[in-house]
Amino acid sequence: MEYALAVDNVRKTYRDFWMRPTVHAVKGVSFSVRAGEVFGLLGPNGSGKSTTIKMILGLVRPDGGSISVFGRSPRTVEARRSVGYLPELSYMHPFLTARETLSYYAGLCDLDRKTARMRIAQLLEMTGLQDAADRPVGGYSKGMARRVAMASALVGKPGLLVMDEPTSGLDPVSTSEVKTLVKTLSAAGMTIVMSSHLLADAQDVCDTVVILNRGEKAAEGRIADMGSSLEEYFLAKVGDARNFKVAEFLA
Template identity: 55%
Template sequence: MQHSDTSDQQPIVKTDKLTKVFRDFWRRPKVRAVDEIDLEIGRGEIFGLLGPNGSGKSTTIKILLGLLRPTSGNVSVMGSAPKNVHAKQLIGYLPEDSHLYNYLTPRETLDFYGKLFDMTRSQRIERITQLLDMVGLTHASSRRVGEFSKGMARRIGLAQALINNPQLIVLDEPTSGLDPMGCRQVKDLMLTLARQGKTVILSSHLLADVEDVCDRVAILYNGKIRATGKVNQLLEKRDNTRFTVPSLPPGKINEILTLLKDKIGTDPKVDHPAMNLEQFFLDVVQEAHRNTGSSVGKAGSDNVAYYLTHE
């Protein structure tokens, strides 16, 4: 594998007044999909691109990957132009729809993409086995991808994006079509990869996903960045404070409430923190799994492929 010598300080992705204008047949501007975007994404960061449909998230990603050419502005990925073939050695991409070859099996699909990176046969076999186990499709590795459900195809899509142990992973709506377990797993994977110093760019309109994993986000609307910054800072409500304590008997609660009211002058609110639906769902399914065994679509360990975490 060829690794670029990008230092920690140097941004992995940098755009400067990046603009993309789509034109009609008569070359008249039709849509300004991306409008003077400035981005700087560093090593080990999980960066979220947020925005409603048609806000320019996918276009930005396609420019970063060299699938589209910018109309104006500069863009550099891993220190070189997006079209540079060598830089692509270190990039993994999961598009919005998986776009796989219908007549290939998952194993053949991963082998095909693996061969496009100068990987040895044994390296490929090892990684494919690990990746198939990671996405839970080892049992379906000889079925054709064309027969897969959207979620299963998505898992193969994710596996192909990681086959080259990329340093920059671009995920376009990675959780669309996935079941909550898959979503959780993808989110955990992103966190693991970031801990390894890999950079993840995530485009999504599922805010919960972004909130769970992203270090920084940029919110796009009509091709422009409307807000950007660290997630914690953006979401922090500085005019409220919350205490969390173990479950208390009613008498104790009243005692504390009175004490608090004396100190702050207003009535504090009391409730039981609710588990979110995602966590509840995962608990139920894990319990069921323990009792009855795996489901048809996905089965296997939730381990992250070994090579992605141990170099």
């Protein structure tokens, strides 16, 4: 079977200046994502989700194991041609307008001028940013900046879209919009990998999830097979909530 993304036994340990291990972020994780699937990478904070995503994007070099994106190493230019990335926070050049930002990323995706112009117009319309398209993004609200980031990720029409906490910090309406967008893109054949710790969001949009805990794979399966509540399943796999001693603190 053709997999859009195959992660095989990847390991990553962060080291300090003296090459001493500081954090074992990922300890031999394997999973694969079929083309057209919405795949959720779930786990508590510090479970290795972001490191895994960065390795999928070729930003972080794994210490061991292998990753292939449409059959290629993610560190190659060809593999990056088919990948879009939405980071957790909307990092952008504050001095560019939304249109210029999209034009910049269209250039990086090697789109010709005509295609780029057409696609930028479509994306601005899709994200509802036509009226603000010529204002510097430095003055945008968080939601607007998120929409620009989403449009930037989609401008190259990637085969695989990697989203790091796509709904983090968004209001309920924007969250719902993002979820609808994910479903629409998936229906159009795009493969989506999203990391999240918002289980309700994952349950709504994902076909398959893998749950990471302390850098290891705690569980993997289809959402439909995990019972009615993903949260209960998640807590059973990851462990109880931390017992904050609030009363003691307040006393």
